[in-house]
Amino acid sequence: MSSKLLLLFNNIALFSVIFFQLKPTIADSNNIVMRCIDEEREALLTFKQSLVDEHGVLSSWGREADKRDCCKWRGVHCSNTTGHVKVLNLLTSDEENARRKVLKGEISPALLELHDIRHLDLSNNHFSASPVPEFIGSLSKLSYINLIKSSDWFQVVAKLHSLKSLVLRSCALPPVNPSFIWHFNLSTSIQTLDLSDNNLPSSSVYPWLFNLSRNIIYLNLGSNSLRGSIPEAFQHMVSLKSLDLSDSELEGGIPKFFGKMCSLKELGLSENKLSGQFSQVIQNLSGGCVVNSLERLYLPYNDFTGPVPLLGGFSSLEALKLHFNRLNGTIDKSLSQLSKLESLSLDGNSFTGVISETFFSNMSNLQELFLADNSSTLKLSDDWVPPFQLKWLSLASCKMGPHFPKWLQTQNQLVHLHISNVGISDTIPDWFLDLSSKLSYLNLSNNHIKSKLPDLSLRFDGTRSGGTSIDINSNHFEGPIPPLPSNSPFLNLSKNKFSGSVTFLCSISENTWNFLDLSSNLLSGGLPDCWLHFDSLFVLNLANNRFSGKIPDSMGFLNNIRILNLHNNRLTGELPSSLRNCSQLRVLDLGKNTFFGEIPTWIGESLQNLIVLSLKSNKFHGNIPYQLCHLGFIQVLDLSLNIISGNIPKCFNNFSAMTYERCSNPTIGFGKYILVPPRTGYYYKYLVNLLLTWKGSENEYKSTLGLVKCLDLSSNKLGGAIPEEIMDLVGLIALNLSRNNLTGPITPKIGELTSLDFLDLSTNLFSGSIPSSLSQLSGLGVLDLSYNNLSGKIPLGTQLQSFNASVYAGNLELCGLPLANMYPDEESTPSPGTDDDSDTLEDEDDQLITLGFYVSSILGFFVGFWGVCGTLMLNRPWRHGYFNFLTGMKDWVYVIAAVNISKLQRKFRN
Ligand SMILES: *[C@@H]1O[C@H](CO)[C@@H](O)[C@H](O)[C@H]1NC(C)=O
Ligand SMILES: *[C@@H]1O[C@H](CO)[C@@H](O)[C@H](O)[C@H]1NC(C)=O
Ligand SMILES: *[C@@H]1O[C@H](CO)[C@@H](O)[C@H](O)[C@H]1NC(C)=O
Ligand SMILES: *[C@@H]1O[C@H](CO)[C@@H](O)[C@H](O)[C@H]1NC(C)=O
Ligand SMILES: *[C@@H]1O[C@H](CO)[C@@H](O)[C@H](O)[C@H]1NC(C)=O
Numbered sequence: 012m013s014s015k016l017l018l019l020f021n022n023i024a025l026f027s028v029i030f031f032q033l034k035p036t037i038a039d040s041n042n043i044v045m046r047c048i049d050e051e052r053e054a055l056l057t058f059k060q061s062l063v064d065e066h067g068v069l070s071s072w073g074r075e076a077d078k079r080d081c082c083k084w085r086g087v088h089c090s091n092t093t094g095h096v097k098v099l100n101l102l103t104s105d106e107e108n109a110r111r112k113v114l115k116g117e118i119s120p121a122l123l124e125l126h127d128i129r130h131l132d133l134s135n136n137h138f139s140a141s142p143v144p145e146f147i148g149s150l151s152k153l154s155y156i157n158l159i160k161s162s163d164w165f166q167v168v169a170k171l172h173s174l175k176s177l178v179l180r181s182c183a184l185p186p187v188n189p190s191f192i193w194h195f196n197l198s199t200s201i202q203t204l205d206l207s208d209n210n211l212p213s214s215s216v217y218p219w220l221f222n223l224s225r226n227i228i229y230l231n232l233g234s235n236s237l238r239g240s241i242p243e244a245f246q247h248m249v250s251l252k253s254l255d256l257s258d259s260e261l262e263g264g265i266p267k268f269f270g271k272m273c274s275l276k277e278l279g280l281s282e283n284k285l286s287g288q289f290s291q292v293i294q295n296l297s298g299g300c301v302v303n304s305l306e307r308l309y310l311p312y313n314d315f316t317g318p319v320p321l322l323g324g325f326s327s328l329e330a331l332k333l334h335f336n337r338l339n340g341t342i343d344k345s346l347s348q349l350s351k352l353e354s355l356s357l358d359g360n361s362f363t364g365v366i367s368e369t370f371f372s373n374m375s376n377l378q379e380l381f382l383a384d385n386s387s388t389l390k391l392s393d394d395w396v397p398p399f400q401l402k403w404l405s406l407a408s409c410k411m412g413p414h415f416p417k418w419l420q421t422q423n424q425l426v427h428l429h430i431s432n433v434g435i436s437d438t439i440p441d442w443f444l445d446l447s448s449k450l451s452y453l454n455l456s457n458n459h460i461k462s463k464l465p466d467l468s469l470r471f472d473g474t475r476s477g478g479t480s481i482d483i484n485s486n487h488f489e490g491p492i493p494p495l496p497s498n499s500p501f502l503n504l505s506k507n508k509f510s511g512s513v514t515f516l517c518s519i520s521e522n523t524w525n526f527l528d529l530s531s532n533l534l535s536g537g538l539p540d541c542w543l544h545f546d547s548l549f550v551l552n553l554a555n556n557r558f559s560g561k562i563p564d565s566m567g568f569l570n571n572i573r574i575l576n577l578h579n580n581r582l583t584g585e586l587p588s589s590l591r592n593c594s595q596l597r598v599l600d601l602g603k604n605t606f607f608g609e610i611p612t613w614i615g616e617s618l619q620n621l622i623v624l625s626l627k628s629n630k631f632h633g634n635i636p637y638q639l640c641h642l643g644f645i646q647v648l649d650l651s652l653n654i655i656s657g658n659i660p661k662c663f664n665n666f667s668a669m670t671y672e673r674c675s676n677p678t679i680g681f682g683k684y685i686l687v688p689p690r691t692g693y694y695y696k697y698l699v700n701l702l703l704t705w706k707g708s709e710n711e712y713k714s715t716l717g718l719v720k721c722l723d724l725s726s727n728k729l730g731g732a733i734p735e736e737i738m739d740l741v742g743l744i745a746l747n748l749s750r751n752n753l754t755g756p757i758t759p760k761i762g763e764l765t766s767l768d769f770l771d772l773s774t775n776l777f778s779g780s781i782p783s784s785l786s787q788l789s790g791l792g793v794l795d796l797s798y799n800n801l802s803g804k805i806p807l808g809t810q811l812q813s814f815n816a817s818v819y820a821g822n823l824e825l826c827g828l829p830l831a832n833m834y835p836d837e838e839s840t841p842s843p844g845t846d847d848d849s850d851t852l853e854d855e856d857d858q859l860i861t862l863g864f865y866v867s868s869i870l871g872f873f874v875g876f877w878g879v880c881g882t883l884m885l886n887r888p889w890r891h892g893y894f895n896f897l898t899g900m901k902d903w904v905y906v907i908a909a910v911n912i913s914k915l916q917r918k919f920r921n
């Protein structure tokens with residue numbers, strides 16, 4: 012059978028990094044003079060001949076005298092005892108790849124001469140056109156093969172009879188066609204198999220899985236699409252030490268046979284749909300020897316219920332992760348005998364009762380403790396000396412306080428401390444700042460901490476790689492902002508009472524800040540003019556302060572900035588053209604200031620990545636520049652409350668993101684991984700919130716901002732007709748053109764804006780009749796056509812009649828339901844074609860201005876698009892192995908990821 016296998020050696024950077032960290036290639040020794048084996052040199056040169064090497068990647072390969080030692084060639088490593096080539100690694104770096112410094116051409120069978128080769132990696136090159144060399148399966152000693160995106164990877168793998176370890180993590184493997192399976196003889200020697208994160212369905216995994224040998228030790232099938240209950244067949248893999256089936260769609264319980272798997276040390280079933288009484292799970296596992304062997308049990312993000320029974324029998328247990336299930340009852344007795352426990356996470360359950368010091372008295376090895384989200388009340392006395400030294404501690408939303416927990420003073424190895432929303436209303440004690448020199452994450456947000464902030468730069472500015480991220484938002488800190496550590500990736504000081512200027516920023520010359528949020532304080536003075544040093548900033552939020560003066564030119568040096576928020580300050584002047592250099596901007600919010608001048612043309616020319624642009628409530632004048640139409644990604648464009656005149660440009664149909672209805676990401680934000688060596692990392696995500704005005708009331712959008720496609724040009728001096736091109740923006744959820752001088756009829760094409768939830772055309776000079784197509788907008792929750800010159804009958808149909816009459820008020824010649832009986836004001840004449848009692852309606856008209864009406868119409872808006880897109884958000888799977896602390900998410904959400912590099916390393920060492 013000729014297998015025309017297509018290889019796209021397209022590598023996943025992380026995978027390579029991790030892998031090579033774990034399996035270092037065999038290093039050339041400087042001391043040993045070594046000549047490579049002649050046949051192998053020739054084979055490699057033949058291999059080179061069949062390649063196209065435009066950039067001299069393989070220039071060290073050659074016949075010249077000084078190149079004779081092929082073991083010194085790029086990518087070639089030989090055994091220092093036998094001289095045979097053991098490793099051929101021609102993976103190109105991403106950077107080289109970006110510069111197209113890659114190899115092309117065919118993979119020559121000459122490689123077969125390399126009898127001893129164990130490790131072959133040709134990824135990230137462009138062999139896409141050549142068939143998969145079938146001979147690769149004949150390289151009998153190969154134990155590492157990186158076959159990315161091979162359409163028939165399984166056939167190749169199946170030929171590797173002596174394969175011990177196969178890692179094809181995140182390779183986007185195509186599903187195996189089950190009918191092929193039986194033709195192949197999967198290696199019986201395989202011990203390590205990692206096919207995680209390939210989206211493989213059960214149907215392509217299970218059939219061959221159970222032909223795997225009894226020798227398999229480590230099996231990772233996490234982040235695929237396995238369904239149904241956990242198959243019984245796993246019980247035959249008697250050598251299994253580690254099984255990872257996390258992040259799939261497995262259902263049912265944890266079968267009893269696991270109890271008899273005497274080698275099993277690690278069982279990972281996080282993020283599935285497993286369910287049942289947790290006490291039953293423990294009973295199932297207690298039926299045999301696994302009680303003694305099990306060291307790590309990961310069951311977070313499932314649906315286990317009920318209390319946690321006594322676990323004392325699991326004497327080897329080092330890690331127990333049960334977070335985000337539906338467990339309840341008390342835990343004070345059930346876990347306290349686990350003296351080997353190093354990691355315990357119980358957050359996001361519904362435990363009751365009090366955890367006291369005795370709970371921890373045997374846990375002298377504990378290093379990670381996660382009890383966030385109501386998991387329990389802690390009663391720990393001030394003079395308690397814990398038996399452990401924690402590295403990770405999260406007690407967010409646990410009941411503590413009002414004082415700083417004094418026992419923390421003993422924990423001087425802390426890397427991560429998260430005690431937001433725990434009811435502390437103390438001042439920061441002196442000892443707290445000297446707590447741990449290793450702290451990389453400190454979260455004290457949402458407490459009532461009242462004091463000046465000490466000089467954090469002195470305490471947290473050490474030599475630690477990565478710096479300390481600090482979040483103290485939503486407290487009562489006051490006074491000036493002290494110097495801040497220059498190497499913090501993430502600083503959130505928002506929602507406090509900090510005052511004074513921020514000129515201290517200019518004394519920080521070198522810094523590695525990524526996120527800086529000083530919003531919602533009482534800060535004043537001019538914006539500092541020293542942004543040259545802040546080019547690592549991704550997010551800068553200075554909104555809701557009292558900053559005054561102009562935007563300094565040096566802000567143009569923020570060339571990595573994605574989100575710039577200066578909303579609601581006292582800033583003025585024209586926008587400096589240097590801002591055109593901030594070409595990475597996704598969100599620019601300059602609303603509620605007194606900026607003036609014309610809307611700069613460079614916004615459209617240079618800031619083409621913008622998703623959100625708000626210039627609302629300023630003093631911009633002149634026309635809307637047609638260059639703005641270059642903003643193809645724009646989803647929210649708010650130019651309202653300015654003095655913009657002229658016509659609406661015809662090119663608005665170039666706003667491509669508004670021309671499709673597909674729900675995008677529900678949030679708009681920016682995230683970044685920051686690794687904290689050696690074994691953890693954080694994922695910081697900043698979500699943009701924006702105030703949008705519907706019906707004269709401002710509403711904050713954050714968790715759904717990404718779904719809002721909105722064009723707001725209201726309260727300007729725009730004239731002319733609505734360009735028909737606007738009707739191409741069929742993704743629009745909200746269109747507000749009210750309070751302008753727009754003229755002409757309302758085009759019937761308005762019926763094409765089928766996503767519209769909000770339409771306000773009020774207070775313009777529109778004339779003619781209301782097009783009947785408007786009644787087809789079944790999702791319309793808010794409509795306002797009042798105060799125009801509309802005439803004729805309101806089209807019939809349930810939709811338009813369901814609105815309150817005020818929606819049509821102030822159009823003297825409009826008639827029909829719901830206006831039928833209505834006299835909008837005293838001067839107006841009864842609408843033609845109506846009759847009957849007309850007395851009580853003025854009252855009703857007044858009520859329209861009450862808050863109740865506004866609130867309910869806004870609710871309607873939310874419900875409207877949640878119905879369509881809400882599931883999208885709820886269904887988004889969390890990446891497995893990450894801890895999520897979605898607590899205290901007032902303005903920021905952190906999804907803090909413990910990138911389980913250590914877990915990976917452990918596994919590879921098996
Ligand atoms: C190769 O040589 C190095 C240094 O002399 C040594 O540490 C290593 O174990 C050797 N490797 C093999 C496979 O013999
Ligand atoms: C399967 O592998 C075994 C052991 O290596 C070998 O003896 C046998 O011939 C193989 N069978 C097939 C059909 O390739
Ligand atoms: C694989 O397993 C299936 C069913 O369990 C069995 O019918 C088949 O013979 C096995 N194949 C090999 C090569 O062991
Ligand atoms: C306990 O084991 C039985 C038999 O394997 C299984 O059907 C059941 O789902 C398990 N229960 C739980 C809660 O894991
Ligand atoms: C735990 O929750 C279940 C319902 O899910 C309830 O019936 C039971 O009483 C609760 N137990 C405790 C101890 O709160």
Ligand SMILES: *[C@@H]1O[C@H](CO)[C@@H](O)[C@H](O)[C@H]1NC(C)=O
Pocket residue numbers: 347348369370372373
């Ligand atoms: C601590 O361990 C000892 C010995 O195993 C045991 O007797 C004691 O009950 C444990 N303490 C707690 C609080 O469980």
Ligand SMILES: *[C@@H]1O[C@H](CO)[C@@H](O)[C@H](O)[C@H]1NC(C)=O
Pocket residue numbers: 384385408898
């Ligand atoms: C914590 O419990 C309170 C009531 O006991 C509840 O209102 C709140 O939503 C809970 N918080 C979390 C994060 O579960």
Ligand SMILES: *[C@@H]1O[C@H](CO)[C@@H](O)[C@H](O)[C@H]1NC(C)=O
Pocket residue numbers: 727728729750751752
């Ligand atoms: C509309 O035009 C009229 C006269 O042309 C002018 O008086 C009025 O101020 C304009 N309104 C707006 C909102 O521009």
